[in-house]
Amino acid sequence: MWSLLRTSGAVALALGTLPVPAVAQADALPKGRAVIQRFIDAVGGEAALKRQAGRHVVGTFDVPAQGISGDLELYQAPPDRMAVTVTIPGIGTVRTGYNGTVAWNLNPMLGPRVLDGLERAQLAQEADFESGLYPERLFTALETEAEEEFDGVPCYRVKVTTVDGESYVEFFDKSTGLQRGSRRTQGSPMGDIEAVSVVSDWRDVGGVKIPFKSVQRAMGIEQVVTIATVETMAVPDSVFAVPAEIQALTGQQ
C-alpha cells in the first residue's frame, strides 16, 4: 500500500497556504519518520488504509517521444501480492508479478525470468500492500536530509535505507505532505539504472489518495503511467497465481 502511494507517487496540489522559508535550518528539519507519518495522514490516515482489501487499477503506459503507447492493468492485495500486465503494440504482453515469495517477469523479448537481486527486492517492496502502515518492516532508516526543490516544488528530501541495504531518496511536498517523487537506482535485466520518478494527480479513492500520474525518466527516456480507474476490491487469489512458465523455472507447482 505504501509503495503504491509512495515511491510512485506524490503531489501536485496547491501550495502556498503556509510560507516556506527559502533556506531551512538543518535543526528545523522534521525527522524522517515524521515526514512519512505526515504522508500517511495526507493520503487518508491509517484507518482508511486498513479498510482497503485490495486494488484493481486500469490505465495506460506511454513513451510520448517515441510514440509508444500501451494498456496496463494492475492488481494488488495484502499483504504483499501484485500482478501487472502491460500490452504494447509491436511488443506484446509483458507480465510481472510477486506472490509474497516469487518475483517473476514474462516478457516475450526476454523469455521467462525469476527475478533476483535488486530487481526482486524492489518488486517485493512495491508489492507490499501494507508498507504504509508498517514502514519499519521494509526500512531500517528514514532520514530527512534537506529541503530541496523537486520538480519545481519545495520538498523534504528523505533518505530511505531498506532492509536489503539499498539507499535512495524520496521527496515529500512541504505544503501537502504528499510524495512528489524519488531518485533511485532501478534494477533492470541490463543492470542498474539511475531513475527519477515524479508522481502527481493525487485523487481520493475510497478514502485514500492515490497518484493517477507517474513519470519516470531514465537514460534519457521518459515513461508515463496514467491511471484511468481504480477499484477497491478483494482480489481473487487466482490473479496472483504464478504462471506455468515460472513454475517450471522454480520447480513449484
Next chain:
Amino acid sequence: MLRLSGARRALLTMTTATALGACAARAPSGPPYDAALGLQTFDAAWRIVYETHFDTTFNGVDWVALRDSVRPHAASATSASALRGVITNMLDRLGQSHFAIFPKELADTLDPGADSGGARTGDLGLDFRLIGEELVVTSVEAGSPADAAGVRPGWVIEAVNGRSVADLLERLRARNARWPVGFLVWSAAHGRLGGTVGTACSLTVRDGADRARELVLTRRQDPSEPVKFGSLPTFFARFASHDTATAAGRPVSVIWFNFWMVPLIRQVDSAMDAARAADGIVMDLRGNRGGLGGMIVGVSGHFFDTRATLGTFRYRQADLKIVANPRRVSQRGERVQPYDGPVAVLVDEASASASEVFAGGMQALERVRVFGATTLGGVLPAVWDRLPNGDVLYHAIAEFITSTGVVLEGRGVVPDDAVPLTRGDLLAGRDRVMDAALAWIDAVRAKEARAGSEPEPRMEKE
C-alpha cells in the same frame, strides 16, 4: 505500487533498432512549408544529439561549431524535404550509424507502400548481392513473381525499370564512402524493386548462359508481417525455418529471420523447441538488418545454461549489459535445457545492428562460429524522438562493446570462416556459406564422437 517495473523493464531493454533501409519512402505532400517551424525542428534535432550522444566528443566533431555553420542553411530551407537534407547532412558529419530523419508520413503510416486506394506494399520475391561489379540473384522464393518469370540464382540484374545498376553503383560509390557499397546497392535496389501490389516492374537481366533478357514482373503482396513500433517506420518482418542435414547425415535446424522484431519471437522460440534434438543449429542472419536489441537477451538465452554477458551498451551515463537469459522453459511450459550443441551464425555485409550484437557477442564468448562475410558495422543502440514538425529523429545513444572489448561500430563482425559468394556457385545451386557451416557442425560432432565424451566445455562468463 505504481512504478510498474514490468512495463518499464520492457522499455529499458529495447534500445537497439535499425533505420538502415527499413522501408521505402514515398514522396510526401502536405501543407505549405513553415520556415519558423523548420528552424525549430533543426534546433531540436541538434539539441537532442547534443544532450544524448554517448560520446561527449561527438566522434571528434565540434558539434557546437557545426550547428553554427549549418543553421543558416536550415533557416533558408524552403521545403520539408530540403530541411531534412540539411539535418541529414549535419548528422552524417558524425560518421556513425543510426542517425537519420524519418519523414512524418513514414512515422505515421503502417504500410508506406499503400496507395490512396488501399493497395499494399508489394515485392518480387527475390534477393541478391553485389558480387564484384554485378548484382547477382542469390535466392528466388518459390511461387513468387520472380520464380514465375523464371529468374534463378546466379542471374545478373542489370537494370530495374530501365535504370542501370552500373550507374547506381557509380553514384553510390561517389556519394558515400562510409558504408560498404555492397550494402548500399543492395538496399537501394530493394527500394527500386518494391512498390504497390499489382504494379509492373521491368528487369533487365543476364541469365545463366549470359543471355540478355527483358522481364516484366507484377508485384505480389509482400508476405512479410508489417510491424509498427511507436513512431518508427514500419518493419516488414519475416521468419523461416527448415531442417537440413550435413554431408554425414546429421540433422541440422536452420532458423532465418530478417528483423529482430518481437512478433517473430514466438516462431523463433518454437523453432528452437523443435531443434533441441538436432546435431547443430544454423542461425542465418544474412540480410538481417537489426531491430529491437532486447530480443537478443531472449534468443541468445537459448544457447546458454548460465547468464552470459554478450557485451556492454556504453551510454553517456552508464554501462548496461546484454546478458543472455537462459531459456529453461519450452513454449509449452515444460522444463528444458538450453541448446548446448554447435551453433553456426551466417552473416554478410547486409547483416546489421542487432544482428551484429548477437553474432559478435556470441562469437566473443566462443559460443558460435561465424561464417560468411564481414557485417555492416552499424552497431549503435538508438532511440527516436518526435521533432516539432512531426518528423522523427533517430539517434544513437550508446555504443556496443563485446565481452572481449571489441567495438563493432565501423568494424563489423569478422567471420571466423570468410566464405565469398561466387556467381558460379549460385548458378550451380550451391550455398557455400551454408555448406561451410554444415561441414563445421559435422567436424565438431565427429570430434566429439572420436573423443567418446561430452562436448568440450565452453567458456561462459557472468
